[in-house]
Amino acid sequence: MSFQLSVSLIVAGLFAAAVLAWLLTKVNKALGAWVTVAASAAALTMMALLHKEIGGTVNLFFLQFTLTQYGWFFSIVMLSVFTCVSFFNIYWMQKLIHPAAYNMLYLLALVGTLGAFSAKDFITLFIFWELIVWASMFIIPFGKSRKASVTYYAFSAFGSLSMLYGILFLYHRFGSFEIQSVLHQAAGDPTAAIVAFVTIGIAGLIKLGVFPFHIWLPQAHGNAPEPFSPILSGGLVKAGGFAAFLIVAVMPSYKAFSSNLEFLGRQLAMPIPNYALAILGAVSIVVGTLMAISQNDFKKLIAYSSVANAGYIIIGLAMAGGLSTGGALMHIFAHAIASAAAFLAAAAVVHRTGTTKMNELGGLIHRMPLTYLVYLIAIISMAGIPPMAGFISKWMLFQSMMGKGMVFIAAAAFFGSIGSFLYVFRPLSAVFLGQLSTKHQNVKEAPALMMLPMILLSLASVVFGVFPNLVLNIISQVQTSVGLEGLTLEGTKIIASNGTIDPTLIVMIFGLGFLIALIIFLRFPKSRKVPLMDQYTASEFIWTPELLHYATDFYAPFERLYQKAPRTETFYGAIVRRVNELGKFASYAFYSFKPGTVLLWAAVVIVAMLGGSVL
Amino acid sequence: MNMNEVLLGTLTGLLILVFAFFWQTTLSGVTRKIVARFHKRYGPKFYQEFRDIFKLLTKTGVSHGWVYNFGVMMALGGIMGTAMFMPVMQFAAFPGLDNVFIYVYLFAVGMLGMAMSAVGSGNPLAGIGVMRALTQMVGYEVPFMVVVLAMVYGHGTASVSELAAVQQTADLASWNIVKMPIGTLVGFICLLGMLGKKPFETFIAPAEIASGPMVEYGGKQLGMLMLLHEFSIFIEVSLFVNLFLGGAVTVVGFALKYVGTFVLASLISQALGRFKIDQVIKYFYRWPIALAVVQALIVIFLGWGV
Numbered sequence: 001m002s003f004q005l006s007v008s009l010i011v012a013g014l015f016a017a018a019v020l021a022w023l024l025t026k027v028n029k030a031l032g033a034w035v036t037v038a039a040s041a042a043a044l045t046m047m048a049l050l051h052k053e054i055g056g057t058v059n060l061f062f063l064q065f066t067l068t069q070y071g072w073f074f075s076i077v078m079l080s081v082f083t084c085v086s087f088f089n090i091y092w093m094q095k096l097i098h099p100a101a102y103n104m105l106y107l108l109a110l111v112g113t114l115g116a117f118s119a120k121d122f123i124t125l126f127i128f129w130e131l132i133v134w135a136s137m138f139i140i141p142f143g144k145s146r147k148a149s150v151t152y153y154a155f156s157a158f159g160s161l162s163m164l165y166g167i168l169f170l171y172h173r174f175g176s177f178e179i180q181s182v183l184h185q186a187a188g189d190p191t192a193a194i195v196a197f198v199t200i201g202i203a204g205l206i207k208l209g210v211f212p213f214h215i216w217l218p219q220a221h222g223n224a225p226e227p228f229s230p231i232l233s234g235g236l237v238k239a240g241g242f243a244a245f246l247i248v249a250v251m252p253s254y255k256a257f258s259s260n261l262e263f264l265g266r267q268l269a270m271p272i273p274n275y276a277l278a279i280l281g282a283v284s285i286v287v288g289t290l291m292a293i294s295q296n297d298f299k300k301l302i303a304y305s306s307v308a309n310a311g312y313i314i315i316g317l318a319m320a321g322g323l324s325t326g327g328a329l330m331h332i333f334a335h336a337i338a339s340a341a342a343f344l345a346a347a348a349v350v351h352r353t354g355t356t357k358m359n360e361l362g363g364l365i366h367r368m369p370l371t372y373l374v375y376l377i378a379i380i381s382m383a384g385i386p387p388m389a390g391f392i393s394k395w396m397l398f399q400s401m402m403g404k405g406m407v408f409i410a411a412a413a414f415f416g417s418i419g420s421f422l423y424v425f426r427p428l429s430a431v432f433l434g435q436l437s438t439k440h441q442n443v444k445e446a447p448a449l450m451m452l453p454m455i456l457l458s459l460a461s462v463v464f465g466v467f468p469n470l471v472l473n474i475i476s477q478v479q480t481s482v483g484l485e486g487l488t489l490e491g492t493k494i495i496a497s498n499g500t501i502d503p504t505l506i507v508m509i510f511g512l513g514f515l516i517a518l519i520i521f522l523r524f525p526k527s528r529k530v531p532l533m534d535q536y537t538a539s540e541f542i543w544t545p546e547l548l549h550y551a552t553d554f555y556a557p558f559e560r561l562y563q564k565a566p567r568t569e570t571f572y573g574a575i576v577r578r579v580n581e582l583g584k585f586a587s588y589a590f591y592s593f594k595p596g597t598v599l600l601w602a603a604v605v606i607v608a609m610l611g612g613s614v615l
Numbered sequence: 616m617n618m619n620e621v622l623l624g625t626l627t628g629l630l631i632l633v634f635a636f637f638w639q640t641t642l643s644g645v646t647r648k649i650v651a652r653f654h655k656r657y658g659p660k661f662y663q664e665f666r667d668i669f670k671l672l673t674k675t676g677v678s679h680g681w682v683y684n685f686g687v688m689m690a691l692g693g694i695m696g697t698a699m700f701m702p703v704m705q706f707a708a709f710p711g712l713d714n715v716f717i718y719v720y721l722f723a724v725g726m727l728g729m730a731m732s733a734v735g736s737g738n739p740l741a742g743i744g745v746m747r748a749l750t751q752m753v754g755y756e757v758p759f760m761v762v763v764l765a766m767v768y769g770h771g772t773a774s775v776s777e778l779a780a781v782q783q784t785a786d787l788a789s790w791n792i793v794k795m796p797i798g799t800l801v802g803f804i805c806l807l808g809m810l811g812k813k814p815f816e817t818f819i820a821p822a823e824i825a826s827g828p829m830v831e832y833g834g835k836q837l838g839m840l841m842l843l844h845e846f847s848i849f850i851e852v853s854l855f856v857n858l859f860l861g862g863a864v865t866v867v868g869f870a871l872k873y874v875g876t877f878v879l880a881s882l883i884s885q886a887l888g889r890f891k892i893d894q895v896i897k898y899f900y901r902w903p904i905a906l907a908v909v910q911a912l913i914v915i916f917l918g919w920g921v
Contacts, residue, residue, distance in 0.1 A: 365682055365735070372682075376731075385723045395716050405768040405915040407761060407908055414760040415753070421723065422749045425730060429742055433682065433734040493712075499773030501714045505621070506721060509628060509699050509708075514692030516632075517839065520672070521688050524835040527678035532737040534677070536830055550742030557893045558750045 006050055007058045007065050010043050011115060018107035025100035029093035032103045037086040039107055043114070044079040047072070057120055063127070064120035068180075069481035070250070071117040073474060074242050077333050078113045080460070081234040081340045082106075084453035088227035088347055091450060096142050096225060109135035109231065113239055121177035122167040129203075130160060132236055136220075136228070145223040148216075155216040159206035163243070166199025183251035193256035197273050200247045207240025208310040211284040212568055218291070221303030222356075226347035229299055233306045234340030241313050241332050248274065248317045249325060249482045269404040270319055277318035282409045284311035285416035287568070292423035294559045296552075298346045298356040298431060301423055302339060305382060308416050309335045315409060316397045322485030323403075323496050327396030329475045330468070334389035334461070338381035341457040345375035348446035348454070349431060358427060359552040363436025363532065363545070367443040370451055372432045377458040379424035381465065384417055387507040388465040392472075392494070399496045422555060430551035435532055437546055466507045468494065628699030628708035635698050635849040636842070640664045642874065643845060646881045653885055668841050676834015679736040686732020687836050693724030694846045701853050702776040704863045710776045715763055718775070718854055719756070725843065726752075729828060736831035744827020747892045748818035754899035755808030755815070758907040762798040762805075765911035766791065766858065769921040775854070779862025790861035794920035798910035799859045801903045806876070808899070809851045812884035817892045852877050 017039035025032025050067060057066040089106065093099045112135055115128030133156040140149040171177055173192050174185050186192040202213075209217030217237070221229050247253065257271030268275065288308030295301040309331065316328025348371045349364065350356055365372045381388035384395075394417060401410040446454075464471050469489050476486040488495040492504035533545060542548055553559070590601060644661040651658025660666075678684055700713045700721070707713055730748070733741040767773045770781050782789045792799040808815040818827050832840060856863065856872045863869030890898065914920050 363737070366680065369681075380724075380727070383723070383727075385720050385727065386717075391720055395714070395720075398716060399773060402764045402767040402773065405764070405911075407764060407911040407915065410764050411757060411761050411904075411908065414757045418753050418756045421727070421752060425727070425745070425749060428731065429734045429745065433731065433737075434739075434742060435737050496773075498767060498771050499714050500711055501716070502709070502712050505709065505712060506696075506700075506717060508621075509625070510693060510696040510721060510724065512625065512628075513694070513696035513699065514688060516695055517688040517691035520691070520839060520842075521684065521835065524672045524838070525675045527676045527684070527834055527836070530677045530679060532679060535736075535738050536740075536825065537738075548737065548739055550739035550746075554742075554746055555750065557747075557891070558753075558896060561893055561896060 004056075004058050006046055006053075007056075007067070007118070008060055010046055011060060011063075011065070011111060014039060014043060014107055014111040014114070018104045018111070021103035021107055022100045025093070025103050029099050030090055032100060033086075033089040033093050036089050036103050036106050037083070040079065040083040040086045040110060043110070044076070044083045047075050047079055047114075063115070063124045065115070065118045065124065066120040067118050069478045070242075070245060073329065073478050074117045074238065074245075074332075075114055077238060077336050078110070078117070078235050081336055082110050082231065084457050085227055085230045085234075085340060085344065087449050087453045088230075088344060091351060091447065092225060092227050098142060102139060102142055102225070105135040105139045106228075106231075109139070109236065113236065116239060117242060120179065122170070122179055122182070123177050125179065126160075126164060126167060129163065129239075132239060133157075133160060136232065136236055139228050140220050140224045143223045143225040143228070145219070148219040148223040152216045152220040155206050155213055159203040159213075162199045163203035166196050166203075169195050169199070179246070180250070183246065187251050187253075187256040190256065190259065193251065193253075194273065196251060197247050197253065197256070200243055201277065204240040204243030204247070205280065205314070207243065208237055208314060209240070209284075209307050210280050210310050210314050211287050211307070212280075212571075214284060214287065214307045214310075215569055215572055217307055218295075218300050218303040221306065221343075222297055222300035226299075226343075226350050229303070229347070230340040230343035233303065233343055234336040237306060237310065238332050238336055240310070241317070241328070244277075244314060244317050245329075248277070248320050249479075249484055252320075252483060254320055269406055274318040274320060278315045278406070278409050281311040281314035281318065282412035284308060284314070285412050289416045289419035289423065290562055290565075293419060293426075293555050294563070295423075296358055298349065298358055298361075298427050299343065300356075301358075301427060302342050302346065305420065305423055306335075306339055308420065309339070309382070311416065312394070312397055312413065315413065316393075316400070319400055319404065320484070321400055321404075322479060322487060323396050324400035325479055325484055326472065326475050326487045327393050327400060329478060330389070330396060330471060331393035333471055333475075334381055334393045334464070337457050337460045337464075338378045338388070338390055341374055341378035341454055341461065342382065344450070344454050344457070345371050345378065346427075348450050351446065351450070352443045353440055358430040358554075361431040361437070361440070362434045362549040362551055363432075364440065364443065365432045366436050366532075367440065368432075368445050371446050371454070374451075374454040374458050375428065375432065377461050379428060381461045383420045383424050386465065386503065387510060388461045389468065389471075390461070391465060392468040392503060395501055396494070396496070399499050403496070403498050422558070426554050430549075430554060434551065435545035435549040437549070438544075466504055467492065468503050624708040625699075627706055631701060631703055631706060631708060632695055632699055632846075634703065635701075635846060639845045639849040640668070642877060643848070646878055649878060650881055650885055653882065664841075664845070668838050668845075671833075671838030671841065672835045674834045674838075676832075676836055678836070679831060682735035683732050683831075684836070686728045686730075686735055687839050689728030690725045690732065691728075691839050691843045691846075693721060693726075693728055694843050694850070697721045697725065698846045698850050701850055702779060702857060702862065703853065704866065704869050707776040711774050713775045715767065715773050715775055715778070715858075718850060719760070722847070722850065725847070729840065729843070732836075733828035733831070738831045740824045740830045741828050743824050744818050744820075744830070747820075747824075748828065750892050751808060751815060751818055751895050754896045755805040755903075758801050758899060758903035759805040759809075761904070761907040761911050762795070762801050763858070765795065765798060765907075765914040765920075768911075769795075769914045775857050776862075779857040782861035783864060787861075791859045791920070792861075795859075795910055795914065797906050797913070798920075801907045801910065802855060802859050803876075803880075804903050805899075806851060806855050807880055807883065808895075810848060810880055812880050813887045814890040814898075815895055816884070816889050817895055820889065848877070852880075
């Protein structure tokens, strides 16, 4: 198949599939959901086959596409998440208010991301970027809250406008919309570079949910319909990573800001604008971690952890070295599959129990052991523990931070990393372990079609954690394609300038350790199995399982230490109140039911517009 | 890495494991005796720990479900895997590949396994204990990693065997305890936290939460956890010896440094009371972290201690 045809097929085909999904859902709900599965899987296959045709360009009407190494990488990550999650749509058709619209918007969000990743010019990028925003904005209120969608849109609109300003500024300066050439030119022009860096950077930071733009993310992720939360966290948010990659790596920020490498007469580890980015990342890690620790809602907890992980991604990108960018890209991949799996496990729990409140759950491991394993693997990866993919990316990021001696940013990252043990363990303990509540005695394991994508994502986390070089080779190509240093990989080893690691060996040794433990366990007398309520309770007699389940206010002593800290929400709340007051004033001053007043204002507006064009 | 290197390394690792078991279990017994003498008691025989472990392993205990058993195996497996990577004197299973992050994150596999198993027993006291243990980890791990950052930045390598080798170039003067005294102090305080010695014993707190995570254990599961405990002490103390006390070249040097560190930590534990868990966090985020950052800044900006 020719390149032209493939790209047209993916883009036009997904648009057509979106319409088809809408029509078919009206006829048969399950059928419509299957269209989303088939369309995402087909797009994934075609995109995977396109790897050898990187560099080609295609024009579709006025839209221009080109496939770059990094665009391909982001597209594959996105498509894997979309394809796996789409299986969950089938089970949610009965629960959603507008299943037809959901299926259509689901595919439109997908085509939006693919279009943005393979856009050749900024206009195409912007159009598809907006498509993502609009599609997801309409999906979010299908869940628990309409307000979440408003918050999401307010932030996204700010990001989009900021990006649009940047695009038009660059066009004014260089007379072109073409992404590659404009960004390369901008690198040689300090003013253009800083404008592009800030404006497109804001759009990226907002999508990623980096501090101080993070408050939309937990609201949107926590309230979106269950199958869409993994899309937001594993997929759409990573589009922000793409925007950040554009301004840091495609426009080589080191070259653009080479004059900003000194501060008070000292050589800096990276240019000041990059430092600013990294500091925002560090703050996100701390804020995201602290907030995640204090959540009682399963989904909101994972959502805040996405804020923290966005911090790692942005720090890695900002450092813009070979190892650090590699670490950031690997983290995008590893976190996408891990957080998608974690959200899907949450969705499976909601499907069976109907709640995301952790203190109402407990002991589900005895009813949903496979879902438990999926969640376990996901959190091991999110916490950066071997043998999962998340360990590799965190190691790469830490190693490069240590190499540059960035004490404060690294301290924030270490805090986030150890803090992640806390928040990922809370759902494990409160939802899956502990006592099984009496009302969940009859819960069943998630259905087979839900298990399939969850198991695939878990396998991906394990396989790419044991053999990370499968992904890192591709990432290394991505880096060299934008002029960054590639990674040094040798067999199963990853070699950094200040340390080497062999993930396969680590897993082998861990396996050996486990084997010895297993032998010890099997060698000695078999234990007697006792029911869960057979407990040491210091002679207190307790017969209610819920009373023996420690889940409410899990980290209360730790939370107490920072519960009075200032919140970003207060700041945004103040802005919201001011805007509200302005609106009330406007409606008081100008809004009226009297036809005469309305006509007067209409006339004034028309005259003003005409006058503007005449003058 | 070819097949022979892997086999040889694995064999060395297994030998280190066997050594660690006999060494640390004996030392734990001896330390119990030393502590007893400080209490003006006679104390148990020095091989009491061996007796305890083997007695427990051969007893028929109870099980609270598959995750209770699986967690114990995962914990012991993770900790033994970590111990195999640990360089002892010049013996290292995989020199150059023993990255310092392995001791933080592969160790965490063990901790996660144990936490999982403990909470899987369904006892709320275990849940509270795990909550405290994790909270305490946030306390000591961050200052410790900041000091490690300073060390890796200064010496240009993150491999523990190489970091130890760097300190063996010029006797005492090249040890990190001399070059980075502030960092060593922080490292030692964090070591107390890792070992769960008083005042950082909050997550066990026998009189308060009935030994926390360990509350439900008995039989071979408890035996395996005791084994795990010995291995984790070995990892923590050896890491301190390798990072701050210049590793060791001779058996005598190793024994002196290791025993000195461990006995000192155990004796300090006897003299202090127990912090509450929020006090632990407050403590670590006041002095140790500030000192760690100062040490890191000294290394990075003044170039001292490189």
